[in-house]
Amino acid sequence: MNSGHRFHAQTLHDFIQAIFRQMGSHEQEAQQVADHLIAANLAGHDSHGIGMIPSYIRSYSLGHLQINQHASVVKDAGAIVTLNGNGAFGQVAAHEAMALGIDKAREFGIAAVALHNSHHIGRIGYWAEQCAAAGFVSVHFVNVVGNPMVAPFNGRDSRFGTNPFCVVFPRKNDFPLLLDYATSAIAFGKTRVAWHKGVSVPEGCLIDADGIPTTDPAVMQVSPLGSLLTFAQHKGYALAAMCEIMGGALSGGKTTHQETLQDSADAILNCMTTIIINPELFGAPDCEQQTEAFAGWVKASPHADDAPILLPGEWEVNTRRERLEQGIPLDAGSWQAICEAAQQVGMSEERLQTFRQRLGC
Numbered sequence: 575m576n577s578g579h580r581f582h583a584q585t586l587h588d589f590i591q592a593i594f595r596q597m598g599s600h601e602q603e604a605q606q607v608a609d610h611l612i613a614a615n616l617a618g619h620d621s622h623g624i625g626m627i628p629s630y631i632r633s634y635s636l637g638h639l640q641i642n643q644h645a646s647v648v649k650d651a652g653a654i655v656t657l658n659g660n661g662a663f664g665q666v667a668a669h670e671a672m673a674l675g676i677d678k679a680r681e682f683g684i685a686a687v688a689l690h691n692s693h694h695i696g697r698i699g700y701w702a703e704q705c706a707a708a709g710f711v712s713v714h715f716v717n718v719v720g721n722p723m724v725a726p727f728n729g730r731d732s733r734f735g736t737n738p739f740c741v742v743f744p745r746k747n748d749f750p751l752l753l754d755y756a757t758s759a760i761a762f763g764k765t766r767v768a769w770h771k772g773v774s775v776p777e778g779c780l781i782d783a784d785g786i787p788t789t790d791p792a793v794m795q796v797s798p799l800g801s802l803l804t805f806a807q808h809k810g811y812a813l814a815a816m817c818e819i820m821g822g823a824l825s826g827g828k829t830t831h832q833e834t835l836q837d838s839a840d841a842i843l844n845c846m847t848t849i850i851i852n853p854e855l856f857g858a859p860d861c862e863q864q865t866e867a868f869a870g871w872v873k874a875s876p877h878a879d880d881a882p883i884l885l886p887g888e889w890e891v892n893t894r895r896e897r898l899e900q901g902i903p904l905d906a907g908s909w910q911a912i913c914e915a916a917q918q919v920g921m922s923e924e925r926l927q928t929f930r931q932r933l934g935c
């Protein structure tokens with residue numbers, strides 16, 4: 575396989591689903607995890623796509639990730655509900671939490687759903703898209719418990735996770751507006767992808783173990799480890815801190831501090847507090863017209879032909895369209911690591927070879 579290889583999305587999905595079935599997941603769980611990971615790659619967020627598989631398998635073998643497990647309600651206070659993810663696949667627990675929150679928002683007009691102790695919930699935009707597909711606005715505050723890799727503003731070592739923040743706004747006749755990003759200058763997974771590809775990351779994203787700025791992604795992969803910086807200096811740091819508190823503390827989960835440090839980087843535990851709102855219930859008859867007028871107004875700003883003005887979420891829509899047509903690109907290092915993970919869970923060389931042939935590599 576050369577570095578320019580592209581994989582057909584559905585065929586790759588079949589392979590990913592087979593890996594989780596081989597690991598012991600029931601059919602539906604294997605499908606939900608594969609759906610989510612492939613959707614992240616299709617959206618262009620390879621950092622949260624199938625490249626996570628080796629880490630998930632290590633987490634399972636270390637006893638952190640619980641397969642065939644579900645979220646359970648800890649407290650139901652009507653419009654506010656708290657769930658324990660029970661260490662389940664985040665792709666299962668977050669789906670269940672969003673489904674319950676959507677039901678609550680239908681009933682009450684607004685709902686807050688808190689999920690703690692879930693394994694990695696991946697690309698947060700996926701959960702926002704679940705809310706938007708039901709016609710709701712949603713806001714998501716997320717923390718990563720005890721896995722610090724981001725330095726506070728002015729700090730020189732890692733004190734918290736890449737704490738993503740996400741907002742979605744559905745539109746009647748177009749794609750939902752979607753803000754979805756890590757509060758670190760770049761997602762950790764993007765340093766992994768850059769490291770596999772042997773390329774640098776942009777300036778202003780990393781410091782090394784001595785707190786010196788660097789563009790070498792190896793400082794996030796090889797000891798002594800450095801740190802990611804937050805985006806937008808003190809502003810990004812403040813948002814990251816609020817994601818930690820809103821996501822970790824308010825959800826009934828944990829924040830990152832000395833007592834909650836995880837012994838393995840593969841034990842990715844997420845907490846998420848989500849606010850889901852029915853936009854129909856505001857006294858805003860012009861909301862749609864005002865939204866579209868603003869979208870057209872900003873897009874009309876003069877710009878270079880090769881640097882279009884995009885709305886939040888549009889980059890993902892464009893990337894999805896392109897990858898459904900052209901296939902999902904994957905570097906050789908990530909592909910090798912996924913194949914090794916498949917063998918680790920017991921997939922035979924013969925079966926692996928069949929998938930390789932179907933995928934054309």
Ligand SMILES: NC(=O)c1ccc[n+]([C@@H]2O[C@H](COP(=O)([O-])OP(=O)(O)OC[C@H]3O[C@@H](n4cnc5c(N)ncnc54)[C@H](O)[C@@H]3O)[C@@H](O)[C@H]2O)c1
Nearest residue numbers: 696697698736738752753754755756761884886887888889
């Ligand atoms: N589960 C976790 O613990 C965790 C942690 C960190 C990140 N994540 C996920 O990682 C993914 C990647 O995060 P990231 O920080 O690398 O995202 P990113 O830097 O690629 O930013 C993505 C956001 O920027 C918007 N965008 C991109 N280009 C644009 C343009 N030209 N104009 C306007 N808007 C534009 C996108 O629509 C999207 O809202 C996200 O899906 C996030 O949820 C998850």
